Amino acid sequence: MLNLAIKKMMRGAEGDMVLECAFSLQKGEFVTLYGRSGAGKTTLLRLIAGLSDPEQGTIRTLEGEIWFDSDNKISLPPQARRAGLVFQDYALFPTMTIRQNLEFAAGNRSHSERVDELLDWIQLREWSKRYPHQLSGGQKQRVALARALAAQPRMLLLDEPLSALDREMRYHLQDKIAELHDRFPITTLLVSHDPAEIRRLSSRVLWLDKGRLIGDDTPDNILKTENRRPL
Amino acid sequence: MPWPSLTPLILTLKLGLWTTLLLFICGVPLAYWLVHGRSFLRLPCRIMVNLPLVLPPIVLGFYLLLLFSPTGTIGCFLEDYFHIRFAFSFAGLVLGSMLFSLPFMLNPMMAGLESLPPSLLEAAYVLGRSRTATLLRVLLPAIRPSLLSALMMTFAHTIGEFGLVLMIGGKIEGITRVASIAVYDEVESFNYRAAHFYSAILLIVSFLLLYLMFLINRRSRTF
Numbered sequence: 001m002l003n004l005a006i007k008k009m010m011r012g013a014e015g016d017m018v019l020e021c022a023f024s025l026q027k028g029e030f031v032t033l034y035g036r037s038g039a040g041k042t043t044l045l046r047l048i049a050g051l052s053d054p055e056q057g058t059i060r061t062l063e064g065e066i067w068f069d070s071d072n073k074i075s076l077p078p079q080a081r082r083a084g085l086v087f088q089d090y091a092l093f094p095t096m097t098i099r100q101n102l103e104f105a106a107g108n109r110s111h112s113e114r115v116d117e118l119l120d121w122i123q124l125r126e127w128s129k130r131y132p133h134q135l136s137g138g139q140k141q142r143v144a145l146a147r148a149l150a151a152q153p154r155m156l157l158l159d160e161p162l163s164a165l166d167r168e169m170r171y172h173l174q175d176k177i178a179e180l181h182d183r184f185p186i187t188t189l190l191v192s193h194d195p196a197e198i199r200r201l202s203s204r205v206l207w208l209d210k211g212r213l214i215g216d217d218t219p220d221n222i223l224k225t226e227n228r229r230p231l
Numbered sequence: 232m233p234w235p236s237l238t239p240l241i242l243t244l245k246l247g248l249w250t251t252l253l254l255f256i257c258g259v260p261l262a263y264w265l266v267h268g269r270s271f272l273r274l275p276c277r278i279m280v281n282l283p284l285v286l287p288p289i290v291l292g293f294y295l296l297l298l299f300s301p302t303g304t305i306g307c308f309l310e311d312y313f314h315i316r317f318a319f320s321f322a323g324l325v326l327g328s329m330l331f332s333l334p335f336m337l338n339p340m341m342a343g344l345e346s347l348p349p350s351l352l353e354a355a356y357v358l359g360r361s362r363t364a365t366l367l368r369v370l371l372p373a374i375r376p377s378l379l380s381a382l383m384m385t386f387a388h389t390i391g392e393f394g395l396v397l398m399i400g401g402k403i404e405g406i407t408r409v410a411s412i413a414v415y416d417e418v419e420s421f422n423y424r425a426a427h428f429y430s431a432i433l434l435i436v437s438f439l440l441l442y443l444m445f446l447i448n449r450r451s452r453t454f
Contacts, residue, residue, distance in 0.1 A: 091350035
């Protein structure tokens, strides 16, 4: 699905750092991006989505479409990449109802059936006329996920989507995400710290440390290594 | 004794409405660019936008008059090729007022846009929506209270102008003699009754506009 090799200077809390990594994501894969905070995980998602550009490198799809190429000065805008990024703060549009949030994302391809189906899937159909500020954190997160899917993204980028929720809601939403991936095998890159979540959802883990990729393996192998060498 | 003419008041209302409408249409894309653009020209432009706050209105009026004077190059060109005259005309008043009220329209809009989390705009882009759609359907609705206060401040400020209007428009009855100039005129000719009439109406309208703005701000805070 995606082939990436990039280099970007980052200014972090612990001084300057170079984010430099290369990896491929296969179609339909569910991969977790793992690492301590400040390792460059969110930056990496933003680079893939097209919200910022690396200084050097290439990002291309396995089908051959170039999203970014520093040598040829190509940078596709986020609108053309359609990498469904789900933000940590949900970023729901406050003046639109839940349904309108989904319809806005569906755009011209809007099929009310698709929006209805998504509302049913997140079990919020009877809440569809409410506004985001009337929802709980877990409900907002479900809407953010459904909204990303309404735009029919080519991949899904989840930036610690469950970190702000309580344990019960996390389990419930992990089920939802797993169910989603079984139903529509969309290539997914998840940022997560939670070992249980990583084991439950992903088949592969990329371990990022201070901007470098220091591990690319199955969840079990990465988490075992991590136990021997704590973060 | 007859009532003072209503013409200056109607003219003032017309000037206020045209200025507010046109400045709103130009102001939205300009504010968006000043907040989200990437050009190095943003800083000088921000300074230019705020210049009317410190510049005496009469200075701005003076330069505009020189620029658009029918004997000057630009004024002559506009008149010959486009049949537009800005000096001593209503169109000139609108243009001058638009420049002079620029900070009153743009500053609330920019403050509103800057107060929104960047992720709103980014989310709309990632969902595949264009900049225009994002601006019209996500950003502007989210800053409605700022837009209302921009509209009302611009209108209130425009109807109270004096120096700039006098300089660029003179005081041609029915064309450029707005209420504030009428007040000055009537006082000069010791006609205090008419001066009171125009002044009281300007005072009441300004008070009501500000009152309305406070009400709206209070409601948007409790929302």
